Amino acid sequence: MRLIHITDPHLSSLAGQSFWNLRGKRRSGYLSWYRNRQFVHRREILDLLTESAAACEPDRVLVTGDLVHIGLDSEMIEAANWLRQLGPPEKVMFVPGNHDNYALDSLSSMHRHWADYLPGHFPPGGDYTSGYPVVREHNGLKLVGVNTACVTRIFSARGELGEQQRQRLAVALEKSDGDNCFECLLIHHPPFPGMTRRRKSLRDAAKLLGIMGESSPDLLLYGHIHLNRENQHSGFRSFCTASASSVENASFRIIDLEKEQKGWRCRVRLMTLDATASTRSFSLASESSWLASA
Ligand SMILES: [Fe+2]
Ligand SMILES: [Fe+2]
Numbered sequence: 001m002r003l004i005h006i007t008d009p010h011l012s013s014l015a016g017q018s019f020w021n022l023r024g025k026r027r028s029g030y031l032s033w034y035r036n037r038q039f040v041h042r043r044e045i046l047d048l049l050t051e052s053a054a055a056c057e058p059d060r061v062l063v064t065g066d067l068v069h070i071g072l073d074s075e076m077i078e079a080a081n082w083l084r085q086l087g088p089p090e091k092v093m094f095v096p097g098n099h100d101n102y103a104l105d106s107l108s109s110m111h112r113h114w115a116d117y118l119p120g121h122f123p124p125g126g127d128y129t130s131g132y133p134v135v136r137e138h139n140g141l142k143l144v145g146v147n148t149a150c151v152t153r154i155f156s157a158r159g160e161l162g163e164q165q166r167q168r169l170a171v172a173l174e175k176s177d178g179d180n181c182f183e184c185l186l187i188h189h190p191p192f193p194g195m196t197r198r199r200k201s202l203r204d205a206a207k208l209l210g211i212m213g214e215s216s217p218d219l220l221l222y223g224h225i226h227l228n229r230e231n232q233h234s235g236f237r238s239f240c241t242a243s244a245s246s247v248e249n250a251s252f253r254i255i256d257l258e259k260e261q262k263g264w265r266c267r268v269r270l271m272t273l274d275a276t277a278s279t280r281s282f283s284l285a286s287e288s289s290w291l292a293s294a
Pocket of ligand 2: 066
C-alpha cells in the first residue's frame with residue numbers, strides 16, 4: 001500500500017485583495033503574503049509536485065493542512081480545485097491547519113467549498129473539533145486525523161485539540177487485542193517541545209503526548225514548520241514534510257507499507273525539489289525503512 005504525505009501548500013493568491021478591504025488579523029496575514037510568502041510559495045512548484053506525486057500512483061494522499069493563507073472564501077475555491085486534482089475524497093485525507101481556519105468566518109467557507117473532504121456538516125456553534133478525530137480504515141491501515149486549527153488572535157499561530165477531541169482521540173487510538181492494523185496519526189501542529197516558538201505551538205501538546213504514551217500510533221505525520229524532520233520515539237516514528245510549494249525546499253514523502261508476519265514493513269522516501277537542476281524536478285533526498293511490530 002502506498003501513501004503520499006503533502007503539507008502546507010499555501011496555494012492561494014491574494015493578488016486581487018487589498019489591505020484596506022481586509023480586517024483585523026487578515027491585514028497582518030496579507031502583509032506577510034505581500035512582503036514574503038508570495039515569493040516563497042509558488043504555484044508552479046506545487047503543480048510540479050502534484051504531478052510528481054500522482055505519478056507515484058498512491059492509494060491514499062494525506063494532507064496535513066495550510067492549503068491557503070488567510071482563510072478567505074475566494075482562497076477556499078482555489079484550494080477546492082486542487083483537492084479535487086489530488087483525488088476523490090475517498091482517496092484524499094485532509095486535516096486543516098491554522099491558515100485554513102484563520103478567522104471567524106473561515107470555518108463556514110471551508111464547509112461551503114471543502115465539504116466532501118471534511119467530516120459532517122458545518123457544526124452548530126462553529127466548533128472546529130466537531131467530527132474529529134476522523135478515522136478511516138483501508139486494508140489494515142487505520143488513518144486517524146485530528147483538527148488543531150482553532151481561530152487565534154493576531155500574531156498567534158497556536159493550535160489546540162481541546163479536551164473533548166483529546167478524549168475521543170484516546171478512544172480512537174486504542175487497539176484491541178489481536179488488532180494488528182497499522183495506525184497513522186495526522187496532525188497539523190507538531191506535538192513535540194522545542195520545534196516551534198511558543199506563539200506557533202500546540203497548546204495541549206503535553207496532554208497529546210500523554211495520550212500517545214498510553215497508546216501510540218505507528219506513525220505520526222505533521223506539518224506547520226515547513227521543514228523536513230524525522231524522529232524516532234518509543235513505539236513510533238514521526239515525520240514532518242516541508243511546504244509543498246516552497247521555492248527553497250518543496251517536498252513530499254512516499255510511504256510504502258507491507259504486511260509481514262511479524263508486523264508492518266515501512267519504507268519512507270523523502271522527495272525534494274532539486275532547485276539546482278536546469279529543469280526542476282523532485283529527487284530522492286533520504287530514505288528510512290523499519291519493521292513496525294504488530
Ligand atoms: Fe504552513
Ligand atoms: Fe501552520
